[in-house]
Amino acid sequence: MTPPKTIIRFENVTKRFGKVVAVDDVSLSIEEGEFFALLGPSGCGKTTLLRMLAGFETPTEGRILIDDQDISLTPPNRRPVNMVFQSYAVFPHMSVADNVGYGLKVDGVPAAERDRRVEEALALVKLEGFGPRKPDQMSGGQRQRVALARALVKRPRVLLLDEPLSALDAKLREAMRSELTQLQEKVGITFLMVTHDQDEALAMASRCAVMNRGLLQQVATPGDLYEFPNSRFVADFIGQVNLFEGRLTVDEPDHAMVECPELAAPIFLDHGVTGAREAMVWVALRPEKIELHKRADGAPPPVLEDARPGNNVAAGIIRHIVYLGGASIYEVELEGGRRVKTQRSNLTRRDQEDFTWDEPVWLAWHACSPAVLLS
Amino acid sequence: MTPRKTPPGPLDYLNRWPIRTWLTLVFIYLYAPMLTLMAFSFNNDKRNIVWRGFTLDYYVKALQDSDLITAFGNSLTIAAISTLVSVILGTLTALTLWRFRFPGKAALEGALALPIVVPEICMGVAMLVFFTQVVPWPTEIMWPFNLGAIIISHISFSFSFVAIVIRARLASFNRELEEAAKDLGAGEWRIFRDILIPHMRPGLLAGALLAFTLSLDDFVITFFTSGPETTTFPIKVYSMVRFSVTPEVNAASTILIVLTLVLTALALKLQGNDVAREAAGGS
Numbered sequence: 272m273t274p275p276k277t278i279i280r281f282e283n284v285t286k287r288f289g290k291v292v293a294v295d296d297v298s299l300s301i302e303e304g305e306f307f308a309l310l311g312p313s314g315c316g317k318t319t320l321l322r323m324l325a326g327f328e329t330p331t332e333g334r335i336l337i338d339d340q341d342i343s344l345t346p347p348n349r350r351p352v353n354m355v356f357q358s359y360a361v362f363p364h365m366s367v368a369d370n371v372g373y374g375l376k377v378d379g380v381p382a383a384e385r386d387r388r389v390e391e392a393l394a395l396v397k398l399e400g401f402g403p404r405k406p407d408q409m410s411g412g413q414r415q416r417v418a419l420a421r422a423l424v425k426r427p428r429v430l431l432l433d434e435p436l437s438a439l440d441a442k443l444r445e446a447m448r449s450e451l452t453q454l455q456e457k458v459g460i461t462f463l464m465v466t467h468d469q470d471e472a473l474a475m476a477s478r479c480a481v482m483n484r485g486l487l488q489q490v491a492t493p494g495d496l497y498e499f500p501n502s503r504f505v506a507d508f509i510g511q512v513n514l515f516e517g518r519l520t521v522d523e524p525d526h527a528m529v530e531c532p533e534l535a536a537p538i539f540l541d542h543g544v545t546g547a548r549e550a551m552v553w554v555a556l557r558p559e560k561i562e563l564h565k566r567a568d569g570a571p572p573p574v575l576e577d578a579r580p581g582n583n584v585a586a587g588i589i590r591h592i593v594y595l596g597g598a599s600i601y602e603v604e605l606e607g608g609r610r611v612k613t614q615r616s617n618l619t620r621r622d623q624e625d626f627t628w629d630e631p632v633w634l635a636w637h638a639c640s641p642a643v644l645l646s
Numbered sequence: 647m648t649p650r651k652t653p654p655g656p657l658d659y660l661n662r663w664p665i666r667t668w669l670t671l672v673f674i675y676l677y678a679p680m681l682t683l684m685a686f687s688f689n690n691d692k693r694n695i696v697w698r699g700f701t702l703d704y705y706v707k708a709l710q711d712s713d714l715i716t717a718f719g720n721s722l723t724i725a726a727i728s729t730l731v732s733v734i735l736g737t738l739t740a741l742t743l744w745r746f747r748f749p750g751k752a753a754l755e756g757a758l759a760l761p762i763v764v765p766e767i768c769m770g771v772a773m774l775v776f777f778t779q780v781v782p783w784p785t786e787i788m789w790p791f792n793l794g795a796i797i798i799s800h801i802s803f804s805f806s807f808v809a810i811v812i813r814a815r816l817a818s819f820n821r822e823l824e825e826a827a828k829d830l831g832a833g834e835w836r837i838f839r840d841i842l843i844p845h846m847r848p849g850l851l852a853g854a855l856l857a858f859t860l861s862l863d864d865f866v867i868t869f870f871t872s873g874p875e876t877t878t879f880p881i882k883v884y885s886m887v888r889f890s891v892t893p894e895v896n897a898a899s900t901i902l903i904v905l906t907l908v909l910t911a912l913a914l915k916l917q918g919n920d921v922a923r924e925a926a927g928g929s
Contacts, residue, residue, distance in 0.1 A: 325825075325829060326828075326829075327825055327828075346828075347828045347829050348828050348829070348831045348832060348833060349831075352829075353829055353830065354825075354826070354829045356822045356825065356826055357822070358820060358822050360820065360822035360823045360825065360826035362823060362826075362827075362840075362841060364845070373827070373830055373832075373840070374830030374831050377830060377831040377832045377836060378831050418826075421826075421830065422829075422830075425830065425831070
């Protein structure tokens with residue numbers, strides 16, 4: 272296997288609009304064949320980064336390279352990238368075939384080859400036979416396919432997708448997720464997607480970059496982003512999380528302890544934390560990693576096999592239940608008044624009846640579950 | 647049990663007698679004068695006050711009146727040239743205002759509406775002064791160049807109508823279409839030709855139609871800028887009426903009305919297709 276080749280490199284790219292810093296000193300490499308997602312809340316600079324790659328904005332500082340060529344100042348029509356726009360931007364006065372063939376026509380591809388490639392591209396997005404139709408005779412999902420075919424037919428080095436699923440309804444969005452990833456595997460082109468929807472990024476991307484206020488927060492695989500966030504922002508932005516502020520009291524290579532004022536018992540971790548002793552840290556605990564146990568008067572707290580007795584438990588009372596069908600979210604009020612969210616899968620039809628409002632419970636979690644955050 | 651009276655739906659109102667009566671009155675008010683004019687163009691009476699039987703004589707007479715034909719030809723020529731020029735100028739102005747930011751843009755936008763709000767009589771006098779004292783336009787030169795003064799004054803007021811119509815049309819343009827074309831490799835000129843012009847088409851048509859009809863029936867401004875050799879149809883009709891209203895005047899007017907109606911219907915049909923397509927398109 273050949274080592275992956277870097278296809279896009281952002282080198283210290285900064286973009287300012289007047290006094291506003293939209294993108295702040297971003298350095299990022301994207302490898303050939305990746306499905307890369309730029310993820311972040313609105314206004315975080317992800318779209319600006321994408322538009323700089325497409326050529327609609329130029330960086331204030333830094334440079335952008337595609338295949339080791341500096342393209343920072345190349346106009347959009349001379350870049351080896353193509354884009355699927357958020358509004359799809361299908362030309363309303365042209366037929367589907369003319370839309371898809373437009374880029375080839377501009378490039379002076381002979382008509383016979385053009386027709387063949389348009390057919391191919393339409394087949395790729397499952398729109399065979401739609402060529403003579405006008406865009407106004409198509410649904411939103413179909414128009415998106417036209418936009419996809421129109422960009423792919425030019426065989427770009429990188430395909431840019433700006434919020435590709437945001438305009439579709441929930442069912443279609445779900446279907447398009449897997450279809451887009453399958454399409455990407457089939458054509459083997461590097462995809463770069465911008466999205467504010469973390470589920471979308473986790474489900475589709477092979478690697479994600481999380482951005483906030485123009486800064487790159489973390490670049491990792493979806494799994495690492497979720498399980499090993501590097502900051503409170505990432506932990507909070509991706510999925511649900513309970514954050515506890517605390518002091519790092521023990522930090523050995525094979526275990527660590529964090530004492531949190533909001534928890535009666537200290538948190539025991541089965542791994543070391545490279546932080547200063549007595550430093551302020553934050554512990555992130557995902558709701559589905561907290562177990563819910565019945566709490567009877569006088570009975571001892573549950574002990575999970577990898578935690579020390581007395582650690583990694585908290586007593587509380589269920590204050591709120593959100594039934595989601597496949598799972599239920601329980602909001603548990605701890606003795607100090609802090610509310611903690613836990614999620615429990617409804618494995619059988621009766622599971623949802625196990626716990627009820629105002630029931631005293633124990634919360635317990637494994638020693639490997641909490642993520643310790645230094646910032 | 648008495649059946650309860652259901653409130654009428656939005657379209658049901660048209661079927662109720664008070665609304666029908668009202669609509670009839672409105673249409674009579676709007677069209678009765680014109681229908682009278684048309685009817686009396688077939689009147690076999692020189693004084694044209696009472697109906698004396700059907701004839702087409704006055705159409706023949708009108709078509710044989712060389713002065714009237716010349717004036718008619720002048721009017722059409724002026725309308726055609728001024729429409730062409732004002733559509734080009736108006737489009738360019740609209741594009742500039744839409745596309746660029748520059749000092750004095752607000753002032754230019756305001757100034758654009760001036761020819762529409764300034765009373766025509768003032769424009770007429772201004773043109774008269776301009777073409778007699780600043781740039782005297784020769785009237786002895788070859789046709790159609792002797793119509794230059796009239797054409798220029800027509801352009802000066804109709805191009806702002808065109809610019810405003812097209813500017814409004816451009817406001818609905820999705821800039822992503824332009825970016826998409828650029829992304830696919832098109833240069834500026836190509837984008838203009840392939841994307842922008844098709845989008846502006848309904849505006850171009852509406853603007854052209856406006857410019858044409860405005861020019862064709864303009865009386866006030868033309869009155870001040872025309873000379874004895876350069877009469878237009880409205881001026882000619884006015885001078886005919888001053889002697890007597892013969893059915894010939896009616897006949898000539900009817901021809902003009904029919905011509906305008908046909909042109910308008912044609913333009914609306916072309917534009918209607920575009921609008922309908924867009925409406926169905928959604929985005």
